[in-house]
Amino acid sequence: MSLRVLLIALLFLLPVAASAGAFHTLQWEDLAPPAGDLMAPYAGFSDDQLATASELYSLHEWQRNNGQETESEGVADSIKRLTADLESQNLDVAGLLAKIDKTMIEYRHLQQQPIDALDGQQIRLPGYVLPLEFNGEAVSEFFLVPTVGACIHTPPPPANQIVLVKLNQSFTPSGLFDAVWVSGRMKVVASRHKLGYRDGDGEVSSTYQMEAVRVTPYGAE
Numbered sequence: 001m002s003l004r005v006l007l008i009a010l011l012f013l014l015p016v017a018a019s020a021g022a023f024h025t026l027q028w029e030d031l032a033p034p035a036g037d038l039m040a041p042y043a044g045f046s047d048d049q050l051a052t053a054s055e056l057y058s059l060h061e062w063q064r065n066n067g068q069e070t071e072s073e074g075v076a077d078s079i080k081r082l083t084a085d086l087e088s089q090n091l092d093v094a095g096l097l098a099k100i101d102k103t104m105i106e107y108r109h110l111q112q113q114p115i116d117a118l119d120g121q122q123i124r125l126p127g128y129v130l131p132l133e134f135n136g137e138a139v140s141e142f143f144l145v146p147t148v149g150a151c152i153h154t155p156p157p158p159a160n161q162i163v164l165v166k167l168n169q170s171f172t173p174s175g176l177f178d179a180v181w182v183s184g185r186m187k188v189v190a191s192r193h194k195l196g197y198r199d200g201d202g203e204v205s206s207t208y209q210m211e212a213v214r215v216t217p218y219g220a221e
Contacts, residue, residue: 023124023183028146031125031208032160033113038103045096049089056082056093057100111158114188114207124183125163125210126218129173132193138170143193143206148177155202156195162206164191171215179218185211 042050059079086093128148133141144163156162165182173180189209195202 023122026118026123026125028125028127028161031115031118031163032158033110033115035107035110038107041099041103049086049091052082052085053093053096053100056086057097057104060097111160112205112207114160116188118186118208119188121186122184123186123210124181126179126181127163128179129176129215131173132164135170138172139167140170141166142173143204144180144182144210148179156204159190159205159207162204163208163210164189164193164206165210165212165215167212167215174217181214181216181218182210182212183214183216185213187211 045053056079059075059082062075063079083093086096125144127144127146129139130143130145131139131141132143133139142165144165145157146161147157163182163186165184187209188207191206191209193204193206195204
């Protein structure tokens with residue numbers, strides 16, 4: 001091998017050596033697939049029309065989840081008022097609600113999907129600790145979540161917005177309201193855990209796991 005070829009090879013190797021062991025910083029939006037053109041079907045509607053339709057859809061969802069026998073008079077009156085408002089603008093209310101329903105199904109599907117390219121990457125991610133396994137007062141396994149208090153009340157965040165963190169060395173968190181940086185190897189692995197919420201028991205799903213090597217206070221870096 002000539003000296004020139006050797007020097008070129010070494011130059012290509014230098015950036016790799018310099019970045020070895022480095023962690024790529026991610027934000028929570030990097031863990032979810034792009035929503036794409038979910039809003040494209042609503043290009044012809046005004047913001048006010050979409051806000052009214054969204055409120056109406058939420059009330060119909062409440063009816064479906066709770067049953068009309070538990071429906072309050074206020075809910076029924078609101079549905080009539082919002083429906084009349086949209087109909088007065090010559091809108092197909094049933095068709096619009098069906099369109100929103102289809103969009104929500106697609107959106108919920110996206111919320112369960114991971115970014116496969118993150119599998120095996122060395123990353124660092126900020127968030128809040130929800131302890132799952134203890135070693136005395138120290139934590140050996142926890143959920144990392146994007147907002148303080150997430151998973152304390154139902155519903156929990158989407159599956160691709162929760163990371164199950166397994167530590168190679170336990171740490172003692174300063175508190176549930178203190179943000180941290182977690183650094184480690186990301187894995188695309190689905191898991192489910194039963195949790196007791198303040199408003200009832202439930203199951204939490206995650207599409208990611210992290211083999212963590214370091215947990216540090218958010219303000220320390």
